Amino acid sequence: MNTDLDDLLELSDFYILSQRFEEAIKVLKKAEKLKKLEPKIYYNLGIAYEVLSENDLARASFRLALKLKPDYKSAQEHLDRLIEK
Numbered sequence: 527m528n529t530d531l532d533d534l535l536e537l538s539d540f541y542i543l544s545q546r547f548e549e550a551i552k553v554l555k556k557a558e559k560l561k562k563l564e565p566k567i568y569y570n571l572g573i574a575y576e577v578l579s580e581n582d583l584a585r586a587s588f589r590l591a592l593k594l595k596p597d598y599k600s601a602q603e604h605l606d607r608l609i610e611k
Contacts, residue, residue, distance in 0.1 A: 531560045538570045547574040565595040572604055581608055 534557035541550035551574050557567050572587035588605040591598050 531557055531564065534560070535564075535566055535570070538567075538574075542570060542573055545577075547577050550574045563594055565591040565598055565601070567591075568594070569598065569601045569604075572601065576604060576608065581611060584608055 534553050538550045538553045538557065541547070541553060550570060554567050554571050554574070557564070561567070568587045568591035572584045572591060575581070575584035575587055585605060585608050588601045588608070591601040592605065595601075
């Protein structure tokens with residue numbers, strides 16, 4: 527990963543922990559432009575969308591994270607929980 531991507535992912539973590547989910551989504555969209563194949567981008571998007579009750583977007587994000595990293599346990603757990611809803 528490059529430094530810009532690392533910084534954006536770290537910032538998205540901060541926004542999620544601070545419950546500033548819209549800001550997290552904006553930062554993650556910037557990160558996606560730098561590197562589309564980074565599973566953590568889609569995992570964090572899934573978290574933000576899930577909290578905002580955007581369940582279709584959350585499921586799609588977790589599925590993409592799992593497509594890029596099939597053993598992404600946290601993404602699988604969130605997806606399973608959303609599918610049960």
